[in-house]
Amino acid sequence: MKLNLRGNLIGCNLSFVKLISEIIGTNKVLTSLNLSHNLISDLGLIKDSLLRNNSIKKINLGFNSLGELSSNLFFIGDIISKNKILKRINLCNNELVKNKIEGLKIAICGDILHSRV
Secondary structure, X not given: OEEEOOOOOHHHOHXXXXXXXXXXXXXXXXXXXXXXXXXXXXXXXXXXXXXXXXXXXXXXXXXXXXXXXXXXXXXXXXXXXXXXXXXXXEOOOOOOOHHHHHHHHHHHHHHHHHHHO
8 A cells, every 4th residue: 555645744743743753553454544745853753663664665754854953864774674574765856965865875884794794
């Protein structure tokens, strides 16, 4: 099942973010989630639900404001390294700068290497 919430300005409404987070965390049939164009600047509010979900294979987070908080890259690294079902994550047009991307690579690779030891 696909859920397309593109362009709903979710990032501007905390109660809607909490509701979406609850739905994501408990849904067992959701395979594709589009949260693009939503002014999301803090993934901390939905990170845990994305880690709990064992069915989402694709997430579109493009055209948000994820570059504003460096913690978002660690959240993304956590999601990528711990969610074994996830196959594709779109982060385009989030003002992610090169030095922050290096931090994301370290977060992902460090966790993968650590889990294999």
